[in-house]
Amino acid sequence: MSKIRLEPINDDNFFAITKLRLKREQKNFVADNTYSLVHAYLNVINGKPVFPFGIFCDDKPVGFVMIAYDNLSEKVKDNPLCNWFICDNYMIWRLMIDKKYQGKGYAKEAMKLALDFVRTLPSGPAKYCWLSYDINNSVARNLYSSFGFKEVPSAYYENGEMPAILEL
Ligand SMILES: CC(C)(COP(=O)(O)OP(=O)(O)OC[C@H]1O[C@@H](n2cnc3c(N)ncnc32)[C@H](O)[C@@H]1OP(=O)(O)O)[C@@H](O)C(=O)NCCC(=O)NCCS
Incomplete structure (x- = not known):
């Protein structure tokens, strides 16, 4: 049975992760992984905690996700x-599964692992984990809701992203 795991981005895996691709109709739902890694770098140099992970099925790179803390712009x-819900709380950010590997339960497994990681409170105490998604992204919306994330319509972004929070 194949096993999903999260591997911190490192010298050996980053190139494979930048090669992962989405379906054409999904491209507006999440930034390209290379862009996300640049974003992670900017967080790091500004002293903000961020944990970028490759999602692996056994040894095969299949996706990407980041976890940030206190990501307050x-x-x-x-x-x-x-x-x-942003201040002093964790955020699951830029989750994606490559188009070749979608629909196999990998995002569900990766979300479980990401939440296990968040619950270790690696950057300090927190009450919530939050994330956001395009309101037309029903697959992501259902996935997150199945983990207990509740939408915060009062904080709906002008860019069409709906935030949702999970009490830890
Ligand atoms: C959202 C995404 C990460 C889901 O990844 P995935 O590995 O295909 O998801 P899973 O196989 O774990 O499936 C999770 C659930 O979504 C459902 N699902 C997956 N793909 C689906 C599709 N194309 N249509 C309808 N339902 C779908 C599954 O049936 C499953 O539901 P269930 O728990 O009721 O069985 C993936 O579609 C993706 O990368 N999308 C583009 C990027 C994106 O939108 N990221 C989220 C940004 S907020």
């Missing part, structure tokens, strides 16, 4: 509609 810092 200047834009939302003073916004009471969203800073209450």
Whole structure:
């Protein structure tokens, strides 16, 4: 039986992870993995915790996900509609499974592992884990809701992303 695991991005695996691709109609749902790794780098140099992981099925790279903490941009810092669940809380970010490997239960397994990791509170205490998705992304929406994430419509982003939170 094949086994899904999360492997921290490192010198040996980053290139394979940047090669993973989405279906054409999914491209607006999540940034390209190379862009996400640059974003992770920017977090790191600004002293913000971020944990980028390759998702592996046995030894095969099949996806990508990041976990961030307190990922508060200047834009939302003073916004009471969203800073209450972003500030001092974890975020699951940029989850994707390569188009060749979708529909096999890999994202579900990866989400379980990502939440196990979050619950170790690697960057400090937190009340919530949050994430956001395009409101037209019904596969992601159902996936997250199956883990107990609840939408926060009052914090709905102008760019069409719906945030959802899970109490840890
Ligand atoms: C969302 C995504 C990560 C799901 O990955 P996946 O490995 O295919 O998902 P799984 O196989 O674990 O399936 C999870 C659930 O979604 C359902 N599902 C998966 N693909 C589906 C599809 N194309 N249509 C309908 N349902 C689908 C599965 O049946 C399963 O539901 P169940 O628990 O009721 O059985 C993947 O579709 C993807 O990478 N999409 C593009 C990027 C994206 O949208 N990321 C999320 C950003 S917020």
